[in-house]
Every structure is written in C-alpha cells, then in structure tokens.
Amino acid sequence: TRSTRPQRMLKAVQKNATKGNPESVISAIDYFCKHSEWAMNVGDEKGSILDSVVTEVNPSTVLELGTYCGYSTVRIARLLSPGTKFITLEFNPANVTVARQIIAHAGLQDKVTVVEGSSGDLIPQMKERFGITTFDFIFLDHWKDRYLPDIKLFEECGLLRKGSVLLADNVICPGAPEYLEYVRNSPRYESRYYPAHLEYTTLEDGMEKSVFLG
Numbered sequence: 001t002r003s004t005r006p007q008r009m010l011k012a013v014q015k016n017a018t019k020g021n022p023e024s025v026i027s028a029i030d031y032f033c034k035h036s037e038w039a040m041n042v043g044d045e046k047g048s049i050l051d052s053v054v055t056e057v058n059p060s061t062v063l064e065l066g067t068y069c070g071y072s073t074v075r076i077a078r079l080l081s082p083g084t085k086f087i088t089l090e091f092n093p094a095n096v097t098v099a100r101q102i103i104a105h106a107g108l109q110d111k112v113t114v115v116e117g118s119s120g121d122l123i124p125q126m127k128e129r130f131g132i133t134t135f136d137f138i139f140l141d142h143w144k145d146r147y148l149p150d151i152k153l154f155e156e157c158g159l160l161r162k163g164s165v166l167l168a169d170n171v172i173c174p175g176a177p178e179y180l181e182y183v184r185n186s187p188r189y190e191s192r193y194y195p196a197h198l199e200y201t202t203l204e205d206g207m208e209k210s211v212f213l214g
C-alpha cells in the first residue's frame with residue numbers, strides 16, 4: 001500500500017541527513033518540504049523564533065504538544081542543557097513511530113520522551129507519571145482548538161510557575177483566536193506576538209509568546 005507523507009519524510013532524512021547531526025536532519029526535512037511535499041513542520045522561519053525563545057529561557061523542564069514527525073522536537077532538543085526533562089505528546093501512533101526514528105537519526109533519543117496520547121488525558125498525569133512539578137517552557141503545536149482548554153488545564157493542575165513561558169505556533173494560520181484573546185487579555189500573562197509566515201509558504205502566520213505571571 002502507498003506510503004504516508006511522514007514515512008516519505010523519514011526516508012528523506014535517512015537518505016540525506018548525517019546520523020547524529022541534528023542540523024542536517026533539520027535541513028533535510030526543510031529541503032523535503034520545500035522541494036518535494038509540504039508538511040506541517042514549524043519550518044525554518046518560525047523554527048528560528050522557537051530556537052531564540054528556547055535559548056533565552058534555557059529551561060530545565062519542557063513540554064511540546066504536537067510532535068508530528070519530530071522536526072520541532074529536534075530543534076528544541078539540540079539546544080537543551082544536559083539533564084533537562086523534555087516530554088513531547090503526539091496523538092497519532094503512526095506519527096509517534098516516525099518521530100522516534102527521526103529523533104534517533106539526530107542522535108537525540110536520550111534527550112526527549114515521546115508520549116502517545118491526548119493532552120486532555122496526559123496533562124493531568126504529568127506530575128504523577130513523569131515527576132514534573134512545573135514546566136519552564138511549553139510549545140503548543142497541536143489541535144488549535146485545544147490551545148485554550150489546555151492552558152486552563154495547565155493552570156488548574158498547577159503546572160505553571162511565575163515566569164513559565166508558553167510559545168504557540170499557528171496563532172494566525174490555521175489560527176487560535178480564542179487562545180489569543182485569552183492570553184492577551186488575562187492579567188496573569190504578559191504576551192507578545194512574533195509575525196512570520198506559514199511554514200514553506202508566503203501566507204501570513206505567527207507565534208505568540210506568553211509569560212505566566214503567577
């Protein structure tokens with residue numbers, strides 16, 4: 001039967017990227033998406049914004065919602081200090097399989113735990129299952145209509161501390177209007193918008209960085 005796009009992306013990484021070299025994995029995926037098939041990785045332009053925020057925060061605990069094929073997972077993991085706890089959630093088991101292989105090709109498999117499941121189920125389990133008290137950095141890149149309920153879940157579960165940073169992808173395209181309205185109007189967050197473009201296109205998109213004020 002016909003292969004899937006994530007499987008074809010994995011093949012491109014295995015063919016064109018050097019094992020143990022995260023930069024070459026990132027480049028191979030971006031090349032595949034620009035010249036072969038578009039895919040919903042955060043991409044190089046928004047990826048640079050992600051890099052700069054991760055570097056600035058230098059987090060000890062990280063959560064990514066939306067692994068997909070592991071592109072942003074590799075971008076984040078390559079910047080983390082040794083001993084950082086990094087968890088990434090993916091809903092689609094086929095994507096989990098591909099992502100684990102792409103992360104392994106980059107040599108970053110010991111830096112991150114890929115967990116299959118939905119945010120609504122797994123966020124309340126973070127403390128007991130993964131020994132997390134609070135997250136220093138959270139990257140939201142999953143179902144756009146889950147951004148708002150999940151940030152409220154983080155608050156309810158006591159998973160944010162003064163200074164926790166949330167970075168949300170796609171706040172323009174596909175869009176997360178209710179989430180934007182919440183973080184921009186809540187006195188409990190300091191929010192900033194980073195304009196960019198939808199990965200591998202000229203369409204408008206952007207990322208929202210929100211700092212929890214406690």
Ligand SMILES: O=C(NCCCOCn1ccc2cnccc21)c1cc(-c2ccc(F)cc2)cc(O)c1O
Pocket residue numbers: 040041042065066067068089090091092117118119120141142143144146169170173174198199
């Ligand atoms: O839809 C997108 N991402 C989400 C995937 C499913 O995520 C499901 N999922 C992953 C963990 C997880 C945990 N809990 C629940 C659901 C959970 C997404 C979509 C586009 C896009 C933009 C324009 C288009 F014309 C078409 C698509 C771009 C992006 O950058 C995206 O990130």
Ligand SMILES: [Mg+2]
Pocket residue numbers: 040041042141169170
């Ligand atoms: Mg995205």
